[in-house]
Amino acid sequence: MADLAAVRSDTPGCREQVFLDSAGSSLPPAPVLTTVIEHLRRESEVGGYRAAAERQDALEGGYGTFAELLGCAPDEVAFTDSATRSWLSLLDAIPFREGDRVLVGESEYAANAVALLRHAERFGTRLEVVPSDGSGQLDVAALRGRLDERVRLVSAVHVPTQGGLVNPVREITRAAHEAGALVMLDACQSVGQLPVRMDELGVDMLTGTGRKWLRGPRGTGFLAVRRSVLDHLAPRQIDHSGASWVAERAYRLRADARVLQLWETGIAERLGLIRAAEYLLELGVAQVATSVAWRAAHLRDALADLPGVRVHDLGERTCGIVTFTVTGVDPERVRDRLAERGVTVTVSTAASSRMDLPRRGLDAVVRASPHYFVTAEQLDACVAAVADLARVPGMSPRS
Template identity: 45%
Template sequence: MIDIEKVRSDTPGCDSVLHFNNAGSSLMPAPVFDAVQRVLRDEYEVGGYEAERRAQDDIVAFYDEFAGLLNARPDEIAYVENATRAWDMAFYGLRLGPGDRVITHESEYASNYLALLQQSRRLGFQIDLAPSDAFGQIDVDALERMIGVDTRLIAITHVPTQGGLVNPAADVGRIARRHGVLYMLDACQSVGQIGLDVEVIGCDVLSGTGRKFLRGPRGTGFLYVRTSVIDRIDPPFVDLRSATWTESDGFRYADGARRFENWESYVAGRVGLMTAVRYARGIGLENIERRVFGLAQDLRDALSLVPGVELHDLGQVKCGIVTFRKDRIEPAALADLLRRKAINVSVSALPYARLDLERRNLPSLTRASVHYFNTEAEIGRFADAIRAA
């Protein structure tokens, strides 16, 4: 069980603004804020190098906490500045070329798909788009039929940015392993609200952010790379953190996933993200997932009773991201109206998920997402605000 009173006491912003935009930028718990402030205060008082030295225990703990969160090894974890760059560090290091094929899904995040398009143009590989099943999630049977001898990569997003869909990541993993195909999973929107076990999922690469459901600082992210595949990925760039200059004309990569890191990094953010993971693990990801999914269903049920509201979440399993439209008011205008009432939501629009939203003829959606610190009373207040809009 989650101690909601304790969680809300750690989240001062809950008292003044109703936050339903956790998929975009969640409220930071007080222990995370304090951890970031402690490092910044040291940087102010003694400088960056000494501040980093003082933070060494927490920097080391970053890898242990993420290993525990994902059921991985500490040396399979890298700190990267954000989720997109984490995904890029793995993808741009793959040795793809003419004749190779990469499978993705129409729910893929825009930044990832842009990278696929760019590298396809540069390297000549083919992008294959897996269809959706009746629930709107990736059709795993069709996916398996698409795999051929020239398929090199399956890359999908676990929870797309534009709705509550949860793609069947573990089913995809079983197919990838059966065919020996590298499997990349973007967990940007799922980490922190869904329990993630890389052994159960079967992914080779997993990337994510700190600022969403993990409730960490903005400008922080992470990358998991399975030990057995790490030598198949050539980091797109290196520095003296990710590689060692061994002789005048030679170098060697850092061991494990550290080869995907930069020497210069946001130390306060790294410590803050470690603290956010520790905070989430202290609550328990099973508890978090149960409460978030339950509150999200309560929100969908409440919105379904509001005249003129149409829900647009896909998937056999739906998470804490809730999307909808209301007649006669565009999502951006609705978000502005709600903000004036101290209610924060987000908007999902075409640039972020073009293939999916175009297929559904939805230029934009209101995204009202819950987290475990929200309450049933807040869901009622939100539904009333939508009814009055």
């Protein structure tokens, strides 16, 4: 892992606060900020088209950068404006038939679930839930029991937004492929804090965002799809970037993943996204994963030792997300009181996880997500602030 002082020097926003919200929208490092601002300034000088043309090599190089990061080929990568856009584009391109089954886990994210429910209404697909096992992760044995030739897609969430577990993606994929089903991995909360490689996980499709653990700009996303799968997709949301208008009544689709990519985009933001991926690769993905895991474990263990505080992370394997509640204090009030102490966390609610949190009797949890630029002293400051909250006599949800 790079020198902590160096990465903190690149991250001015982490000096005056204890920033524990990289699972929401992290702090972009200085090289990303500089890349975005310099391109916007260049657009103001020569216009957007000319400025983009000047950076064409960097834009094209981004496909190779993400291929290196994600363990795939450059022509299997496409860029979008969000993880949700990436996920919806892939879902819409799968040629479902009426009666096809789609399997999801109990930790499925709200955006995906809403899209799948809408899809079922429109196209007659069947959405079915695979239960969690005793550890809280997706039950692979239960998944195998539900798989048959009618299952078209298994939607897997690598790291749930409302908890610190890591789902067993290799095992999920192996089971799905044995039944002939596709696997689409929501890697929104894993890319940037964990190694996420398609060649190792075996997934067919993958989606992610720039603004979270990758530390890129908001309004950026990416996807990757195996060429063997791409050949069988039928994308509908295409423009003259994903296809060529070759005659008055004819067009020709691109043969790579960029068939799913729209022409218009924020060039400055995309360049910032590419720079964020380069920054991660420079630090070392494995080294970052080790650093994040240590910080989360330190925070998780310390919070679990506090009277009146309950940690809610599940799974056989945990990651950089730490979720907890304080007895008698509404999670939003915890968030706000911590902000007054210079500690930035967020709240995950049942609105984003209708199958998981209610099953566990939870309406919401406080979510802390320390990245590698957070110091041990800052983690301890967070724990001290939570301890003070838990000791306040008569604290109520509205206090």
